Amino acid sequence: MAKLGRELAAKGINVINLSFGEPDFHTPQFIKDAAVEAMDKNFTYYTPVSGYPDLRKAIAAKLKRENNLDYNFDQIVVSTGAKQALANALMVMINPGDEVIIPTPYWVSYSEMVKLAEGESVFINATAENNFKITPEELEAAITPKTKMFMFSSPCNPTGSVYSREELAALVKVFEKHPEIFILSDEIYEHINFIGGHVSIAEFASVKDRTIVVNGFSKAYAMTGWRIGYLAAPKEIADAADKLQGQVTSGSCSITQKAGLAALEGGLKEVHEMRDAFLKRRGIVHELLSQIEGLKVNLPDGAFYFFPDVSSFFGKSVDGQTMNNAEDISLYLLNTAHVSTVTGEAFGNEKCIRISYAASEDELREACKRIADALGKLK
Numbered sequence: 001m002a003k004l005g006r007e008l009a010a011k012g013i014n015v016i017n018l019s020f021g022e023p024d025f026h027t028p029q030f031i032k033d034a035a036v037e038a039m040d041k042n043f044t045y046y047t048p049v050s051g052y053p054d055l056r057k058a059i060a061a062k063l064k065r066e067n068n069l070d071y072n073f074d075q076i077v078v079s080t081g082a083k084q085a086l087a088n089a090l091m092v093m094i095n096p097g098d099e100v101i102i103p104t105p106y107w108v109s110y111s112e113m114v115k116l117a118e119g120e121s122v123f124i125n126a127t128a129e130n131n132f133k134i135t136p137e138e139l140e141a142a143i144t145p146k147t148k149m150f151m152f153s154s155p156c157n158p159t160g161s162v163y164s165r166e167e168l169a170a171l172v173k174v175f176e177k178h179p180e181i182f183i184l185s186d187e188i189y190e191h192i193n194f195i196g197g198h199v200s201i202a203e204f205a206s207v208k209d210r211t212i213v214v215n216g217f218s219k220a221y222a223m224t225g226w227r228i229g230y231l232a233a234p235k236e237i238a239d240a241a242d243k244l245q246g247q248v249t250s251g252s253c254s255i256t257q258k259a260g261l262a263a264l265e266g267g268l269k270e271v272h273e274m275r276d277a278f279l280k281r282r283g284i285v286h287e288l289l290s291q292i293e294g295l296k297v298n299l300p301d302g303a304f305y306f307f308p309d310v311s312s313f314f315g316k317s318v319d320g321q322t323m324n325n326a327e328d329i330s331l332y333l334l335n336t337a338h339v340s341t342v343t344g345e346a347f348g349n350e351k352c353i354r355i356s357y358a359a360s361e362d363e364l365r366e367a368c369k370r371i372a373d374a375l376g377k378l379k
């Protein structure tokens with residue numbers, strides 16, 4: 001969708017891009033300064049496969065300070081984005097035929113990574129009625145003797161849903177009955193959370209030693225292009241990830257690692273400013289989308305996405321063009337309203353579209369107006 005949007009933009013059409021999964025803010029200046037300093041100090045050589053020890057120690061300190069999680073620095077593996085950390089975790093854990101339970105909607109790459117690891121994805125359909133979160137009963141029902149892992153994100157991309165401590169505790173009770181199942185917890189949106197503090201499932205002692213926490217810098221610090229993320233895991237898993245990464249990409253970029261270190265040591269002022277801006281935008285977009293008849297809109301608790309249900313428009317037409325599914329709606333909005341979104345099918349949900357609000361307030365107001373006009377024409 002982003003590519004089609006760029007093609008329209010190249011023809012001079014004013015396309016508002018709400019399909020991107022990245023903050024529209026610049027990386028804070030003190031982080032960029034640290035990168036320049038790293039180059040000047042010649043941090044330009046190969047790095048240790050799992051990352052510079054000072055960075056891994058700073059990550060362990062962050063996990064203690066912000067998440068109350070105890071990890072030694074040798075349980076941390078720094079990678080080229082949280083994406084590589086997720087891939088490492090799946091590659092070292094999953095054998096052919098192992099089942100990985102993934103609540104839908106889920107981030108696009110999860111099921112593809114499971115496929116690459118020769119595992120089988122088992123989906124649990126989380127519904128809008130339950131704020132796109134699964135229940136303990138649904139989790140229990142999805143478990144089979146082949147289940148190796150449960151993989152999820154909270155806050156979630158694409159729904160923005162956030163599991164509360166109580167909701168995680170209820171899921172943990174199910175895992176306590178199944179001590180053979182590992183948990184892959186993607187916490188990349190940790191800091192874009194509008195309901196108070198983030199809760200990591202690894203905080204529950206009964207599952208900590210079989211949980212792999214993945215986090216990074218892309219979303220919190222607006223550092224998507226720097227490519228840095230990490231996993232924190234039981235030592236054997238971290239060692240295996242180190243071995244794998246050593247044969248694939250080696251250590252991540254030296255300059256980026258020094259920038260990441262500065263980010264962790266620099267406090268959360270900028271991170272919170274960005275979160276507050278997202279919160280304000282969420283309010284604007286929620287108010288405007290809620291006024292559109294036929295659109296079912298949840299209020300997301302985190303991340304920077306809305307995931308409205310557009311299924312009431314299926315079967316409706318304009319100018320001989322009929323909307324049969326979410327992809328038709330997304331394409332219609334792009335071609336007619338010149339607003340680019342992403343079809344829910346990409347995230348394992350056929351009724352919704354994803355609208356990112358990582359854009360300016362003016363763009364968001366204009367985009368919502370265009371969406372309302374376009375959907376209003378469908379009869």
Ligand SMILES: Cc1ncc(COP(=O)(O)O)c(C=O)c1O
Pocket residue numbers: 021080081082083084107153156157186188216217218224228229
């Ligand atoms: C849920 C989720 N996990 C992981 C990532 C990857 O993050 P990174 O840029 O650190 O690789 C993304 C990026 O969009 C994401 O949405």
